Amino acid sequence: MTTPTTFDIGGDLTVGRLGFGAMHLPTEPAADRENAVAVTRRAVELGVTLIDTAFLYGGGANEELLVEALYPYPEGLLVTTKVGVARSASSGEWRLDGRPAVLRAQVEAALVRLRVERLELLQLHRVDPDTPLADQVGTLRELRTEGKIGRIGLSEVTVDELARAREIVDIASVQNRYNLLDREHEPVLAACAAAGIAFLPWRPVAWGALGERAEIAAVAVELGATPTQVSLAWLLGHSPVVLPIPGTARIAHLEENVAAAGLRLAPAQRERLDRLAGQE
Template sequence: MIGKTLVVGGELTVRRLGYGTAQLTGPGYWGPRGDTRDAVAVLRRAVERGVTLIDTADNYGPSLAEELVAEALHPYPQGLLIATKGGVVRTGDSAWHVDGRPDRLRAMCEASLRRLRLDTIDLYQLHRLDPAVPMADQLGALDELRAEGKIRHLGLDTVTAEQLMSAVELTEIAAVQNRYNLLDRASEPLLRLCEARGIAFLPWFPLGNGTLTTDPVCTSIAAAHGATPAQIALSWLLHHSPVLCPTPGTGTLAHLEENLDAAAVHLTEDETARLDALG
């Protein structure tokens, strides 16, 4: 029996299928995607379906995704965890710039607070470690914001197990995000470290950016369940580790429903073994 919930930071209980907002923006996470009313409808439906973790970032749009979250969901229902990220600046469609200077991290966090209409961000994630700034300075800046009550818990995005070990020596880390899915398990050592330390792991590209939907093993198992390959891939994540909390994103109601229905797919031991063998 797979666990349906996960505790983040030792205190915030969330359901183990969240919703990621990147697909509410245009190609390359730049500019708007379609009608704002459609994005608002998707966000509201996610919460109606029981989603308790919304994952966004200041550079999706940029700024647009956070604004949509607030437009759709503020005032936020009790128990809804809003997670966002800072530390990467967008200056164009394909222009991403890591910036972990303490003053910039503070400015980015405070801008996210305003857009999200929050006094405290439940989970604020450093979107990338800046190699030009000591880790202690970057995490120290976020620790100051936490001491001021502007952040409740800290997270890291795209790190190695070694970097996480260094980070937890400096401060408490509640969550990580790395690319991880059925066919891409390069972050397995990081996942095992998260399990040992009780750190939530929010895998990005949990569906391999669409590649898993055509995998023949997923397709075969999906047919046996009357499910889709994407649902099988998400179900595998839920079975694979109790700290995994996928946050698949979509801009359509139909795809949202499909993703969330994956929680009802229960794989057999044989099916799980077949999927495990793909890695």
């Protein structure tokens, strides 16, 4: 069976299924920032068309870094960002904040920082437990009606939260923690697959654990690949709605990740990896 290489987010926004998470890119000092810009540009050179960022990543500094590296954006590139986390004016600590006024202000600011008239995919970074879900999702729906958001996504949600949000507005994507060794959100992935919703696993590689798993290491040797590549290939073959967004600040690691899109697991190899669920 051929593994699809693209996915239509929201049914009409086509991206390559292996994206890039910008969270780990340093925005300072100068030498590190220069390298981060180079990594970002190399990702696009390698054909990546989905880049994930968020206001939380440096209070907008990560978004500004992407603009420095990529603006004007190449045709077909999707830069998706997230809102709903704010820094306390008194303590300086980050906290969930899904109040309508905050979400609206953060979207307006993201439009300015990213230099776009519309955020083609805007994700709620987390559901704020102190604000009704209907208010949070309803505000994003209003912003979509106003033309400031193209498609709406959620992050770190349960099956129930996803279902309740979908009663209010179409949900185009879900971004939950998920990888070969951590499948806690398998029910959420199943719900996304049933509805044709893009599932963007964050932490798509189990940090530091893959190489220690004999089965993963064995499959990697059989394929002449790395454990990281095997993990990403498993994700791409696990469900056609999965869009991994591995992140790195090193070009060599980026190239390793992107190459995983061309790796094919034999059915027997996939079965061996499937059995690792719950063994982390």
